[in-house]
Amino acid sequence: METIHRVFVGDSRDLSSVADDSVELVVTSPPYPMIEMWDDLFSTLDPAVGRALESGDGREAFEAMHAQLDRVWDELERVLVDGGIACINVGDATRSIDGSFRVYQNHARILEAFESRGFDPLPDVLWRKPTNSAAKFMGSGTLPPNAYVTLEHEYVLVFRKGSDRREFEPRADRRYEAAYFWEERNRWFTDLWTDVRGELQTLEFDGEDDGLRERSAAYPFEIPYRLICMYSAYGDTVLDPFWGTGTTTLAAMCAARDSVGSELEEAFLECFDDRVDDVPETSRSIGRSRLARHREFVAENRESGTVPEYEAEYYDTSVVTKMERSIRFREAASIETVADGYRVEHEPLSVSEGGG
Numbered sequence: 001m002e003t004i005h006r007v008f009v010g011d012s013r014d015l016s017s018v019a020d021d022s023v024e025l026v027v028t029s030p031p032y033p034m035i036e037m038w039d040d041l042f043s044t045l046d047p048a049v050g051r052a053l054e055s056g057d058g059r060e061a062f063e064a065m066h067a068q069l070d071r072v073w074d075e076l077e078r079v080l081v082d083g084g085i086a087c088i089n090v091g092d093a094t095r096s097i098d099g100s101f102r103v104y105q106n107h108a109r110i111l112e113a114f115e116s117r118g119f120d121p122l123p124d125v126l127w128r129k130p131t132n133s134a135a136k137f138m139g140s141g142t143l144p145p146n147a148y149v150t151l152e153h154e155y156v157l158v159f160r161k162g163s164d165r166r167e168f169e170p171r172a173d174r175r176y177e178a179a180y181f182w183e184e185r186n187r188w189f190t191d192l193w194t195d196v197r198g199e200l201q202t203l204e205f206d207g208e209d210d211g212l213r214e215r216s217a218a219y220p221f222e223i224p225y226r227l228i229c230m231y232s233a234y235g236d237t238v239l240d241p242f243w244g245t246g247t248t249t250l251a252a253m254c255a256a257r258d259s260v261g262s263e264l265e266e267a268f269l270e271c272f273d274d275r276v277d278d279v280p281e282t283s284r285s286i287g288r289s290r291l292a293r294h295r296e297f298v299a300e301n302r303e304s305g306t307v308p309e310y311e312a313e314y315y316d317t318s319v320v321t322k323m324e325r326s327i328r329f330r331e332a333a334s335i336e337t338v339a340d341g342y343r344v345e346h347e348p349l350s351v352s353e354g355g356g
């Protein structure tokens with residue numbers, strides 16, 4: 001099995017290199033409006049943003065920034081298939097402008113933007129950011145009533161394009177082999193993720209490129225990896241229009257889905273080759289640890305007297321539901337650079353000794 005991963009340097013307000021109805025899943029994290037690190041970028045996209053900030057008009061700046069994201073949401077509407085899913089990772093922003101502190105609710109503004117484009121909102125996920133903030137208050141210390149809570153969560157907003165779900169032919173292998181285990185379902189499909197760790201975050205920047213790491217605002221690998229497993233099947237294409245350091249593409253490579261990414265800043269693409277080198281090893285270890293964790297789950301259930309009813313087809317283990325029987329992990333065996341991206345050759349997961 002082969003997957004293709006295309007990456008473009010470009011402005012996603014115009015995604016003309018991506019064909020209409022050619023993407024089944026979007027997983028992305030835009031620059032967050034009203035977070036200062038993105039002020040310059042938004043002001044470059046639209047100088048009205050800079051003018052609004054300078055004149056102290058927070059509401060106008062917020063709206064002007066979202067107007068730029070809206071143009072990307074228009075493109076997603078065009079390239080996603082009917083029933084395709086868009087997962088948008090975003091955080092709200094707190095900020096003082098002209099001496100006045102408030103929260104700018106990016107998640108609410110993006111919800112409106114998608115609904116007005118004909119997307120149906122689905123239940124979203126909140127995930128807790130690892131924080132090292134010593135001061136958990138903002139405002140007036142320990143005196144009521146003017147302190148403010150600290151934002152320590154982000155949203156993954158989930159939308160379906162249109163009201164109809166995607167259809168597959170009965171018993172489609174590419175869907176059944178991409179199934180997840182019962183206990184993974186229970187962990188992943190909760191609305192509060194407290195177990196997202198930062199893995200695979202290391203970017204090899206040398207010398208003068210140090211600033212790139214800070215400018216990237218990369219999300220933890222687990223976020224796109226889970227979302228890809230939850231909302232796509234083998235053979236699907238995942239798009240990230242705010243590609244950054246390419247975490248979504250790495251997750252798509254490890255999950256054996258095709259991907260497309262578009263990023264304004266060319267310097268991020270130059271660092272991506274170093275991250276790609278880890279994909280064969282990472283994809284293998286993810287598959288093996290998912291399997292090992294599942295076996296622990298089965299063993300614990302046996303001890304407590306519940307025996308999962310079905311036998312997996314490709315692995316020496318029991319599973320809880322009929323739908324899990326054909327689960328088949330892939331590992332990346334080799335990666336080659338092709339025009340505009342990468343071709344990855346995947347093989348069925350090689351399991352360790354006695355693993356079946």
Ligand SMILES: C[S@@+](CC[C@H](N)C(=O)[O-])C[C@H]1O[C@@H](n2cnc3c(N)ncnc32)[C@H](O)[C@@H]1O
Binds near residue numbers: 010216218243248263
């Ligand atoms: C929050 S970061 C995404 C980080 C990414 N998820 C990762 O893990 O590295 C947002 C990215 O979007 C890029 N960006 C912002 N506006 C863009 C646009 N109009 N077209 C393409 N890329 C854009 C920024 O340069 C930045 O790298």
